[in-house]
Amino acid sequence: MDSPSRIPAPTPRSTAIVVGAGFSGLSAAKVLVESGLEDVLILEATDRIGGRIHKQEFGGVAVELGAGWIVGVGGREVNPVLEMVARSGLRTCLSDYSNARYNIYDRSGNIFPSGIAGDSYNKAVETAVQNLKCQTAAVRELIKVVEPSTTPKTPMELAIDFILHDFEMPEVEPLSTFLDFGERELMVIDMRGYEHLLHRLAGDFLSSSSEGKITDARLQLNKVVREIQHTRNGVTVATEDGCTYEANYLILSVSIGVLKSDLISFQPSLPTWKQEAIEDIDVTLYTKIFLKFPYSFWPSGPEKEFFIYAHERRGYYTFWQHMENAYPGSNILVVTLTNEESKRVENQSDEETRKEAMQVLKDMFGPNIPEATGILVPRWWTNRFQRCSYSNYPMIPNHELLQSIQAPIGRIFFTGEHTSARFSGYVHGAYLSGIDTAKAVLEEMKKKENEMLLIEPLLALTDSMTLSQTDAVSGDGPADRVSPVVAVNADDDDGHAAMKTPNIADQRPALQSNPPPDANDALGWVERAAASLRKESDEVVATQKCCLPVCSA
Numbered sequence: 001m002d003s004p005s006r007i008p009a010p011t012p013r014s015t016a017i018v019v020g021a022g023f024s025g026l027s028a029a030k031v032l033v034e035s036g037l038e039d040v041l042i043l044e045a046t047d048r049i050g051g052r053i054h055k056q057e058f059g060g061v062a063v064e065l066g067a068g069w070i071v072g073v074g075g076r077e078v079n080p081v082l083e084m085v086a087r088s089g090l091r092t093c094l095s096d097y098s099n100a101r102y103n104i105y106d107r108s109g110n111i112f113p114s115g116i117a118g119d120s121y122n123k124a125v126e127t128a129v130q131n132l133k134c135q136t137a138a139v140r141e142l143i144k145v146v147e148p149s150t151t152p153k154t155p156m157e158l159a160i161d162f163i164l165h166d167f168e169m170p171e172v173e174p175l176s177t178f179l180d181f182g183e184r185e186l187m188v189i190d191m192r193g194y195e196h197l198l199h200r201l202a203g204d205f206l207s208s209s210s211e212g213k214i215t216d217a218r219l220q221l222n223k224v225v226r227e228i229q230h231t232r233n234g235v236t237v238a239t240e241d242g243c244t245y246e247a248n249y250l251i252l253s254v255s256i257g258v259l260k261s262d263l264i265s266f267q268p269s270l271p272t273w274k275q276e277a278i279e280d281i282d283v284t285l286y287t288k289i290f291l292k293f294p295y296s297f298w299p300s301g302p303e304k305e306f307f308i309y310a311h312e313r314r315g316y317y318t319f320w321q322h323m324e325n326a327y328p329g330s331n332i333l334v335v336t337l338t339n340e341e342s343k344r345v346e347n348q349s350d351e352e353t354r355k356e357a358m359q360v361l362k363d364m365f366g367p368n369i370p371e372a373t374g375i376l377v378p379r380w381w382t383n384r385f386q387r388c389s390y391s392n393y394p395m396i397p398n399h400e401l402l403q404s405i406q407a408p409i410g411r412i413f414f415t416g417e418h419t420s421a422r423f424s425g426y427v428h429g430a431y432l433s434g435i436d437t438a439k440a441v442l443e444e445m446k447k448k449e450n451e452m453l454l455i456e457p458l459l460a461l462t463d464s465m466t467l468s469q470t471d472a473v474s475g476d477g478p479a480d481r482v483s484p485v486v487a488v489n490a491d492d493d494d495g496h497a498a499m500k501t502p503n504i505a506d507q508r509p510a511l512q513s514n515p516p517p518d519a520n521d522a523l524g525w526v527e528r529a530a531a532s533l534r535k536e537s538d539e540v541v542a543t544q545k546c547c548l549p550v551c552s553a
């Protein structure tokens with residue numbers, strides 16, 4: 001009997017492949033499918049959808065390892081994620097950070113008097129706003145030197161500085177999220193998790209079982225994309241398990257951290273300006289560490305949910321939250337670390353982290369508190385499918401950088417929170433970017449279709465001429481159907497539509513050497529049409545150059 005073949009069966013070419021099934025990938029796929037592209041294929045590296053939205057059961061409740069809040073609520077526009085929350089009846093509660101400044105503990109367990117803490121906080125906000133104004137003015141006037149800011153020195157100043165700058169605070173950060181959607185934040189406290197929104201979204205266009213499990217073959221889990229080959233005609237994707245997939249277009253929704261890493265290689269390589277833009281974007285690491293206790297020992301009540309530990313090392317187990325408001329009786333504390341501290345704890349054992357956290361809690365609440373019985377430390381940095389928590393753009397908008405990040409390369413389109421002009425870093429930014437990118441792909445397809453309508457008669461004509469010509473010369477039929485006119489308007493391998501205009505005369509020696517008598521007029525017509533297409537493509541290049549000043553043509 002024949003043994004079953006180990007070579008995976010070739011998959012049919014799809015119109016579009018979406019890499020990644022986080023919020024942006026799924027929202028992009030939904031738009032494509034609902035526009036009639038039934039054959040969209042989604043390749044996701046892990047065994048689940050959701051990406052940086054990830055619920056896990058811990059200590060008897062659902063905790064959010066990634067996004068936990070709907071940020072931007074109560075403003076003049078409605079956050080689209082809030083609309084989804086309302087539709088799916090997800091349980092949330094308001095997070096009020098304003099009292100955290102009155103719950104600042106020193107290393108001896110004393111709370112700073114509210115007057116001192118409040119004054120220090122207000123001063124830090126003033127300085128931060130002042131700095132921002134200075135920077136904006138400096139950018140406007142192209143002044144390089146800015147007044148040095150007041151540097152926080154004491155443990156309390158360092159703690160406040162950490163809260164103001166490592167968490168987005170509407171008081172100091174004029175982000176579109178706060179300006180448009182409002183300054184409030186709702187925490188998701190639902191056993192189905194934040195990721196329930198993604199399951200609902202996927203369920204809108206992918207088939208699922210009666211238990212809600214997605215069964216649609218268009219979603220392929222455990223498919224780690226390692227290589228993307230792209231030409232002017234399409235893309236070929238190779239996954240770690242040895243499969244290849246072909247498509248006309250590709251939407252890449254992996255995080256900026258993954259783009260910075262070497263997980264995915266591109267053939268040909270991404271152009272230098274794209275690689276530089278990817279390098280230039282900073283990433284933030286944000287780690288919520290969950291600790292489970294046999295009973296609660298921290299102050300509870302409406303204004304005690306958040307508390308701060310002031311240590312001489314900035315960001316050392318600074319920001320704490322108890323989960324009693326969300327899940328009464330859960331006896332869970334959450335402490336948030338960022339950036340270098342996140343990396344440090346990711347690289348040590350959970351037991352070491354538990355000991356450090358316990359020492360901090362003992363500093364604040366005394367030596368007799370119970371030991372944590374469980375700890376959960378998410379690892380976003382060492383996770384090769386994330387390598388960050390979210391992108392971190394400079395406060396002063398850098399349009400050039402953003403445009404370079406957003407710009408497609410040939411048939412590869414980029415999406416994800418890091419491509420969102422107004423809402424980078426957030427769930428709603430990811431969701432809206434997916435929609436925008438899918439629309440851009442549809443536009444591009446329409447443009448190509450229109451071009452083909454124009455080109456097809458020319459193709460037929462050049463085919464018939466080439467046929468008679470090559471018949472006359474060699475007796476063979478045309479080997480390659482790609483017409484020089486098609487090449488005029490096709491993308492080059494660097495991804496810029498029609499950046500190089502081929503010399504038609506060079507590509508058509510046989511036609512010129514001995515044209516059939518009745519083809520002379522037709523040839524003139526082809527030349528004129530090609531010239532007009534060339535002019536059109538030059539205009540495209542001009543537009544692209546003006547959008548992408550860093551582009552090396």
Ligand SMILES: Cc1cc2nc3c(=O)[nH]c(=O)nc-3n(C[C@H](O)[C@H](O)[C@H](O)COP(=O)(O)OP(=O)(O)OC[C@H]3O[C@@H](n4cnc5c(N)ncnc54)[C@H](O)[C@@H]3O)c2cc1C
Pocket residue numbers: 019020021022023024025043044045046049050051052053065066067068069070071223224225226253254255258263264286287288380384385386388389390415416417418425426427428429430
């Ligand atoms: C700890 C943390 C806290 C956060 N808190 C908030 C918050 O409270 N509120 C808020 O609005 N936002 C928050 N965010 C940000 C928010 O989670 C993200 O902005 C958003 O979820 C990003 O969605 P995305 O689709 O852009 O990317 P992702 O969700 O990362 O989706 C990308 C997908 O691509 C997959 N992938 C990666 N590499 C490959 C590959 N080679 N092949 C195939 N698939 C691949 C990944 O597995 C992933 O599923 C937080 C993020 C983190 C990590």
